[in-house]
Amino acid sequence: MLCITVLYDPDCGLCRRAHEWLAEQAKLIEFNFVPCASEEARRRYPQLNHDLTKQDLTVIGDNGAVYFGPKAWLMVLWALARYRDWSYRLAAPEMLPTTRRVVSLISQNRYQISRATGLSR
Amino acid sequence: MTIPISTYLIYLALSIALTVWVARTLHKNGRVFLVDVFHGNEALADSVNHLLVVGFYLINFGYVSLALKLGYVIETAEQSIEALSVKIGMVLLVLGGMHFFNLFVFSRMRRRSNTHQHPPVAPDEFTPIQQAARQEA
Numbered sequence: 148m149l150c151i152t153v154l155y156d157p158d159c160g161l162c163r164r165a166h167e168w169l170a171e172q173a174k175l176i177e178f179n180f181v182p183c184a185s186e187e188a189r190r191r192y193p194q195l196n197h198d199l200t201k202q203d204l205t206v207i208g209d210n211g212a213v214y215f216g217p218k219a220w221l222m223v224l225w226a227l228a229r230y231r232d233w234s235y236r237l238a239a240p241e242m243l244p245t246t247r248r249v250v251s252l253i254s255q256n257r258y259q260i261s262r263a264t265g266l267s268r
Numbered sequence: 269m270t271i272p273i274s275t276y277l278i279y280l281a282l283s284i285a286l287t288v289w290v291a292r293t294l295h296k297n298g299r300v301f302l303v304d305v306f307h308g309n310e311a312l313a314d315s316v317n318h319l320l321v322v323g324f325y326l327i328n329f330g331y332v333s334l335a336l337k338l339g340y341v342i343e344t345a346e347q348s349i350e351a352l353s354v355k356i357g358m359v360l361l362v363l364g365g366m367h368f369f370n371l372f373v374f375s376r377m378r379r380r381s382n383t384h385q386h387p388p389v390a391p392d393e394f395t396p397i398q399q400a401a402r403q404e405a
Contacts, residue, residue: 148387195395212391221388238388 148212150177151226152191153219154205157182159257160266162204173228203254217243217250275348276336282352283332283359287325290363294370295321301374320373324366331362 153169155162166180181188183200192207199205199215206219214222225234237246253260260266269277295317302313335358342348 191398192395193398207395207397208387208391209397211394211397212387213393213395214389215392218389218392225388234388 148176148208148210150179150209151222152179152181152207152209153223154181154183154188154200154207156201156204156257157185160261161253161257161264164266169223169227172230174226175228175231176226178226203251216254217247220250221246271345271348272338272342275338275342275351279336279352279355280332282356284329286356286359286363287328287332290367291321291324291328294324294367298370298374301378305374305377320370324370327366328359328363332359335359 155166157163169178181191183205184197188195188200189197195207195213203216204219204223206214206222208214208222221234221238224230224237236242298320299313299317302317303310306312306316335355338351338355342351
């Protein structure tokens with residue numbers, strides 16, 4: 148895999164902040180950022196369930212592999228030079244349930260977190 | 269030449285010959301591993317290979333040199349052969365240990381570089397991709 152496409156929620160302040168942070172990180176593979184359920188996203192992936200991508204972060208590899216939610220975050224970490232080792236640690240069988248819980252919790256409450264931290268528009 | 273002096277000389281000649289032989293074997297056969305570990309970067313592989321062999325020589329010659337002293341007087345050819353067998357046996361064991369340690373390092377480096385090529389999780393599904401270039405053309 149040489150490139151991943153990240154479908155992010157453009158209405159979420161936390162996601163925009165995460166996007167800025169990602170832009171500064173050293174990457175092992177290339178990133179494409181596309182707003183979820185946008186025209187561009189529908190054109191690129193005509194057969195993808197775009198309602199599902201609105202609920203949680205989605206990462207799509209250049210081979211068409213789709214990763215939703217916590218798996219998508221693990222793929223983002225895996226693509227970063229400093230965090231590739233962490234992606235394996237967090238994806239290990241004994242850590243994966245905790246990773247899923249924490250990521251889902253943040254994801255489901257992203258608008259509230261954005262408001263509380265002053266990151267929303 | 270007296271028996272003690274010839275014993276030392278035989279010991280040194282055998283130890284040095286064995287060390288050089290093992291080091292050359294490692295150098296020749298370890299290269300393939302290292303080229304694979306460094307994803308075909310041959311210059312880097314050759315450099316690391318050379319550095320490993322230098323370390324190997326230093327440790328082994330250091331041991332051979334430290335183990336030279338016998339600690340007792342040998343007077344007959346029989347005693348000389350017995351002393352030689354103990355000394356050479358120790359050198360062989362150290363060489364064997366070092367050799368397996370080197371193999372362990374090679375295989376660990378190789379495993380590390382290979383496993384980390386794969387994503388940490390399996391995908392949820394696969395979706396066809398509409399190529400941007402094809403769309404715009």
